Amino acid sequence: MASPSLAQHRAIPIILGASTVIGVFVVLEVLLRIGVVNKYVVPLPSQVLLALERIIVEENIFGRMRETAYEMVVSCVMVIILGVPIGSLLYRWRSLRQAVLDWVAAMAAAPLVLAFPLFLVMFGRSPTTVIVMSVITGLAPIIIKTTEGLLGVRPVLINVGRSLKLTDWQMFHMILLPAALPTIFSGIRLSWTFVLISVVGIEFLINLGGLGQLINDLSERYDLPGTYGAIGFVILVSVAFFMILERVETWLRPAK
């Protein structure tokens, strides 16, 4: 008897949240139709919904998603390939860690993405610019979290490894890395979030590639329902991406 009531308790706020969102769209539709809100600034929500089909069919949204996904995958892999070894090096060499970790933290807070014109000069208006810029943007969190995760490994595990006379490499991949994995994955989640923001943001800014360019194209054509629809689509993709990352992180957490 207790569980249905608990489920109901959980469902009510979810229903309220979803109904509020739907309610806002309905009110907006009415306000737009009676002319209280300007149709040339905000399109009808019904038009935005209809525009989604047009975006999918005419604007080749899946092709654009592939382009964004390609830049994302390359950047995300590069971030791990570079970030985890750098974080491990900082763990291994204490002096280097003390000297450099503050710089890495400052790098995480700096508006690095603003340097995109620099990379436009170096690599031209190409996916390489998007990838390089995104890798630089996403590198700091994974370095910090890898170092933090390795430093947080319980000494008892390290002592077990020592008592078994493991080599440095065995110690790293059999003890340190598995023990630090949940924290490292937190870093990966943060870094990939930065990468997604950077990839879509730079595509939009330099009008190149996938989903970011689609928004830019549609807004330059003054296609209001299309622009709003494309923004909504990118939000849905981002939210799905974060939800998946969160699930994986939760799945990894018990291993701590």
Add this chain to the structure above:
Amino acid sequence: MAATGQVKNPTATMGWARTGRSSMRSTNMIRAGIFFGMAICWEALSRSGLLFRDVVPSLFSIWASIWKLVSSPVFYANLQVTAWEIFASLAIGSGLGIAVGIILGANRFLGAAYEPYVYYLAPTPRIIFFPVMIMWFGVGVASKIALGALSCFFTVALSTAGGMREVDKVLIRVGRSFRATPWQMATKIYLPAMRAPVLNGIRLGFGTATVTCLLAETKLSNQGLGYMIMQIYARFDMPSLYGLLIIVFIIAGVGNLILGKVTGTSA
């Protein structure tokens, strides 16, 4: 006892202090080594002719361009515009964020209903909302402020809601047992207890507002530091581009450092 222990074993304390000092010295030496090593490599690469001269300009020309930029009144006029945009977006975004955060944090039901939307919208790329902001607020400063406020809002709202939930229940019970009015509860219990997470949220919000305002300026603007970056890029004046980026990073870093000192946290 602890004090006696310290007096009894002064050499140990001195040894520890010496170790700390020497560790600090070696850290500084490594930092200086990395800094000068990178500078030498950069200069060598610049003079080697392996890359286009302008892609990796000489450090001396970058330094000269920094000096030229900070001596120019145009730089300060643009800095003023960007500073105003960041300040206004921080004020608006933080104000709304704190209000929404308090509501979501104080009421568990409302928090469960609406916080997931704030939580999942927070890490989306905010710059994609720029076309919408242009349609609503025009191409001037207002659209940058609106976009900056939007990006700042989510961070502050989430931080405030989290802080509100973490207020010590004992403090709340003490307030109630003294029959404090809602205003007294807010000003004497909740706000002082939530100071750290709220200020930390504002510091993070400052970072996102800065990046968003500057990026929006690079996209469509006729003033501000972002606009200046794109003007320099269009002229292909690489030393000035590097110089201006260094200045912007320093300004953002100093702003973050000051807010970090105020909130008692570090970057």
